Amino acid sequence: xxxxxxxxxxxxxxxxxxxxxxxxxxxxxxxxxxxxxxxxxxxxxxxxxxxxxxxxxxxxxxxxxxxxxxxxxxxxxxxxxxxxxxxxxxxxxxxxxxxxxxxxxxxxxxxxxxxxxxxxxxxxxxxxxxxxxxxxxxxxxxxxxxxxxxxxxxxxxxx
Numbered sequence: 001x002x003x004x005x006x007x008x009x010x011x012x013x014x015x016x017x018x019x020x021x022x023x024x025x026x027x028x029x030x031x032x033x034x035x036x037x038x039x040x041x042x043x044x045x046x047x048x049x050x051x052x053x054x055x056x057x058x059x060x061x062x063x064x065x066x067x068x069x070x071x072x073x074x075x076x077x078x079x080x081x082x083x084x085x086x087x088x089x090x091x092x093x094x095x096x097x098x099x100x101x102x103x104x105x106x107x108x109x110x111x112x113x114x115x116x117x118x119x120x121x122x123x124x125x126x127x128x129x130x131x132x133x134x135x136x137x138x139x140x141x142x143x144x145x146x147x148x149x150x151x152x153x154x155x156x157x158x159x
Contacts, residue, residue, distance in 0.1 A: 013115035014043070016050035021136065023110060023128035029098070030125045032089030033114070037126065038072035043121055048114060052141045055088065055109035055125055057099055061089040064111060064123065088123060101127045 019025065034042070042048065054064050061152035064086045071079045090098070099106045112124045131139070 012048065013113045014048045014050060015113045016053065016111055018051050019110050019112055019126070019128070019133075021131075023108075023126075023130055023137065024135070025110075025112070026063065026107075026127040026129065027101075028112065028126045029094055029122055030117075031062070031092065031094075032122050033121050033123055034087040034089065035069075035121055038075045038078075039069045039082050039086075040070045041075075042070050043114065050111050053111050055098075055111065057102065058085075060095065060099075062090060062098065062109070062125075064097060065086055067111065067114075081097065088125070097127075098127065104118075106130060 049068040051068075053067040054065055056065055057063070067086065068082050070082055071082070095132060098109055102109060106129050108128055108130070109125050110128045112126050114121060114123050116122070
């Protein structure tokens with residue numbers, strides 16, 4: 001068997017599945033992320049979670065907290081801690097824009113997904129506002145209505 005072509009990704013992306021349920025997602029940005037070698041290898045295997053992750057500004061720099069990147073299975077004693085804080089790489093004007101949004105009431109910066117672009121790991125982050133219980137119910141109701149409409153449409157097409 002021949003090896004897989006270099007263009008095909010080993011995994012598509014790692015998504016934050018909770019983000020759209022818990023937050024109203026606003027403006028999105030692409031940021032680079034500072035990783036160690038073993039973290040990069042674990043990401044290429046698709047072993048990460050963003051469920052509880054958030055971005056906090058420390059000394060004017062955005063830092064990703066609570067993102068879980070599993071230890072590399074073939075690593076040695078110098079393997080990385082899975083939940084260590086990781087710096088994000090953004091332009092200065094993007095950082096100031098994000099900080100201004102966070103200073104507004106109820107806004108936070110949440111990572112939506114991690115993916116590879118031209119061999120580099122990228123994080124899509126978004127300025128978000130938390131949903132209240134009624135908003136969560138409304139979005140759940142809409143989702144179930146869309147699902148039911150899709151099912152009836154599929155059933156109609158089969159006939």
